[in-house]
Amino acid sequence: MEGRYDSDLELKYADQIAGLLSTPSPQAVEKYYDKLALEGHGQGLKVKQTREMGKGVFAERDFQEEELVLQDRMLVGAQHFSNKGDSFVCSFCFCYIGSIEIQIGRRLFLRSVNIDNGDGLHHHHSLQLPDNKSKMTSHIPKEVVEDLLNGKLSLPFSEHFPLPVITKCIGGCSDESYCSISCAEAAWEAFHSLLCTGERSLCKNRAGLLDFKQHADETNDIFHVAAQVISKVILKSRKGKENLHEDFNWSEVLNIWEPFAMGYKKLWWECVALPEDIDPIDESEFRKEIKEFAWTSLQLLKGAIFEEEYAPLFSLQVYGKIIGMFELNNLDLVVASPVEDYFIYIDDLPHSEKIEAEKMTRPFLEALGDGYATNCEGTAFFPLQSCINHSCEPNCKAFKREQDKDGQAILVATKPIVKGEQIFISYIEEDMPLEEREASLSDYGFVCKCTKCLQEKGNTSVAAPDI
Ligand SMILES: [Zn+2]
Ligand SMILES: [Zn+2]
Ligand SMILES: [Zn+2]
Numbered sequence: 271m272e273g274r275y276d277s278d279l280e281l282k283y284a285d286q287i288a289g290l291l292s293t294p295s296p297q298a299v300e301k302y303y304d305k306l307a308l309e310g311h312g313q314g315l316k317v318k319q320t321r322e323m324g325k326g327v328f329a330e331r332d333f334q335e336e337e338l339v340l341q342d343r344m345l346v347g348a349q350h351f352s353n354k355g356d357s358f359v360c361s362f363c364f365c366y367i368g369s370i371e372i373q374i375g376r377r378l379f380l381r382s383v384n385i386d387n388g389d390g391l392h393h394h395h396s397l398q399l400p401d402n403k404s405k406m407t408s409h410i411p412k413e414v415v416e417d418l419l420n421g422k423l424s425l426p427f428s429e430h431f432p433l434p435v436i437t438k439c440i441g442g443c444s445d446e447s448y449c450s451i452s453c454a455e456a457a458w459e460a461f462h463s464l465l466c467t468g469e470r471s472l473c474k475n476r477a478g479l480l481d482f483k484q485h486a487d488e489t490n491d492i493f494h495v496a497a498q499v500i501s502k503v504i505l506k507s508r509k510g511k512e513n514l515h516e517d518f519n520w521s522e523v524l525n526i527w528e529p530f531a532m533g534y535k536k537l538w539w540e541c542v543a544l545p546e547d548i549d550p551i552d553e554s555e556f557r558k559e560i561k562e563f564a565w566t567s568l569q570l571l572k573g574a575i576f577e578e579e580y581a582p583l584f585s586l587q588v589y590g591k592i593i594g595m596f597e598l599n600n601l602d603l604v605v606a607s608p609v610e611d612y613f614i615y616i617d618d619l620p621h622s623e624k625i626e627a628e629k630m631t632r633p634f635l636e637a638l639g640d641g642y643a644t645n646c647e648g649t650a651f652f653p654l655q656s657c658i659n660h661s662c663e664p665n666c667k668a669f670k671r672e673q674d675k676d677g678q679a680i681l682v683a684t685k686p687i688v689k690g691e692q693i694f695i696s697y698i699e700e701d702m703p704l705e706e707r708e709a710s711l712s713d714y715g716f717v718c719k720c721t722k723c724l725q726e727k728g729n730t731s732v733a734a735p736d737i
Contacts, residue, residue: 275565275586286582289524291591294531299325302532303654312340312654315693322719324534325657326692333687339666340654340693342679345529346461346498347603347650351491355380356644357607360434360449362457364605364646364677367436367449370428370612374634375418377642378410410637425634426627427615431608442468445483459509461501464575475574482570493567495649496592500583501575503527518579529653535595536715537587538564542597543713564590596649598715599656603648603677606670610643648677655679661694661720662707668695694720 280287294302296319303317314333320326333339349359358376360367368376417423434449440458443466448454463472465479473479486493506526511518524531539561548556568589576584613635616627635642658666658681666681674680681695698710704726711718 275561277586279581280585280587283582283585286520287585287587289520290527290531290582290585290588291535292531294528299532302528303657306653311342315340315654317654317657320659320692323659325532327654327658329687329689329691329693331689333683335683335686337683338671338680339683339687340658340679340681342652342655342681344603344650344652344677344679346495346502347648347677348491348494348498349603349646349648351487353644353647356641357605357646358447359605359646360453360676361439361446361462362448362453362460364603364648365434365449365675366605366608366646367434367447369421369433370431370609371418371421371423371425372436373433373607373609374425374638375415378415378634378637379419382412382415409633425612426630427619428612430615431612433608439466439468441466441470443471444468459505461498461505464501464505465497473575478570478573479575482567482574485567485570489563489567490593492593492596492649493564493571495596495651496567496589497571497575499530499592499651500571500580500589503530503583504575504577504580507580523580523583530592530595530651532653533595533651533656534598535591536598537590538593538597539590541594541715543715561590564593596651597713599651601650601652601656602668603646603650604668604670605646605675605677607643607645609638613643646677650677650679652679655681655695658693658695660697660711660714660716660718662696662698662700662718662722663720664694664696664700665691666693666695 299317299319303312306312307315312327314329314331316328316330317325318328327340329339347364349357349361349364356377357366358368358373359365366373414423418425437448437451437454438444439446439448439462440451440454441463445467446457446462448457458466465471466473467476467479467483471479482497483494486497503523503526507523510516510522510526516522539557542557542560544550544553544556565586568584568586571589572584582588613631616624616631618624619627665683665685665687667684668679669682670680671682681693687693697714698707700707700722702710704723707718707723
């Protein structure tokens with residue numbers, strides 16, 4: 271580590287930091303995931319240590335093609351900042367909220383703000399749209415957009431796509447909205463009470479918190495998720511103390527940290543793949559910059575929620591590894607947009623009804639432009655999915671079924687799976703040619719040795735069976 275990052279904190283709490291970052295033993299890993307299974311997470315699956323790939327998930331029973339293999343609830347997660355204008359979702363479970371009219375009106379409103387002022391929400395999609403598309407927004411008068419947002423205007427057949435009523439944050443901030451009071455309370459209890467910028471926030475320095483959030487929005491929204499991890503550990507530890515009236519005990523913090531200890535991680539600035547537009551000569555400069563971003567973000571977060579009792583959680587090593595954990599695992603959060611379903615429904619109506627309905631809907635569809643039904647996208651940590659290894663010939667895929675309306679990870683079998691087989695998903699577009707697959711996988715920091723890759727490399731020797 272370079273001098274300037276070598277703070278007193280890292281030295282003073284070296285032992286605790288090492289404890290947070292130590293790799294759990296294979297026995298500890300099995301015990302943790304067995305406990306999850308007992309609680310009903312990942313039934314029919316078992317996490318085991320493999321010889322070549324670290325942890326892996328194995329089938330404990332047969333699965334048929336298209337059968338649900340895993341439904342995994344996230345521990346922390348956040349929508350991408352650039353996606354917030356496209357999809358208005360619950361900040362805890364990530365289901366779409368409001369109404370079809372609000373979803374459409376919000377996108378049109380934010381785009382008009384962006385185009386008029388060049389700021390507002392930094393909205394990548396709309397800013398990248400060709401000019402003619404952007405101008406089409408102006409075909410929808412402001413008053414009509416307002417009527418969509420305030421419920422005065424309803425679109426035909428939108429009652430077939432009801433969405434939960436918007437619930438505001440109980441802390442009084444306007445950053446987060448929820449689908450229900452139970453989601454608002456669960457988020458508050460899990461991490462948001464320390465990260466809320468509203469009046470009832472438990473954060474001691476709300477101005478500092480705003481600075482942290484703005485920096486994350488402008489640089490990398492993964493910082494929001496890293497802050498959730500730290501906040502979650504602090505809040506749970508505090509609650510444990512209140513309930514048990516016990517003195518502070520670091521080993522309790524380690525227990526609470528356990529789900530995150532399980533995640534495979536490296537330091538973010540060491541493992542992040544070099545972007546294509548960066549000359550390899552400038553690699554060390556690039557990595558220095560990334561580390562600087564993390565350092566700045568951490569200082570801002572410390573300014574907002576630091577507590578001496580939990581100081582080791584605010585180490586740059588810990589922060590860098592939490593972010594690296596998100597970088598190295600395939601942990602995309604995706605929820606399909608009901609706006610797409612809505613327009614498909616209109617398109618599928620019997621001819622005369624369709625003509626009538628489209629008189630009203632067509633201008634909106636045109637104004638919304640190409641990405642009219644962009645999905646909700648973000649980053650999340652799923653305890654079991656994060657253990658599933660990659661193959662270019664996977665036996666499972668992430669697949670949202672009709673009934674899956676929130677941010678849970680859903681995996682279904684793409685072929686029959688026999689008891690004892692390892693579960694694989696593809697982290698990438700597996701139909702790409704070998705070189706492109708290898709390039710994409712370098713982002714995850716490994717070289718794939720699946721049968722397909724070995725065969726295409728002309729290596730006829732079959733891989734030794736795992737375990
Ligand atoms: Zn919700
Ligand atoms: Zn709030
Ligand atoms: Zn492969």
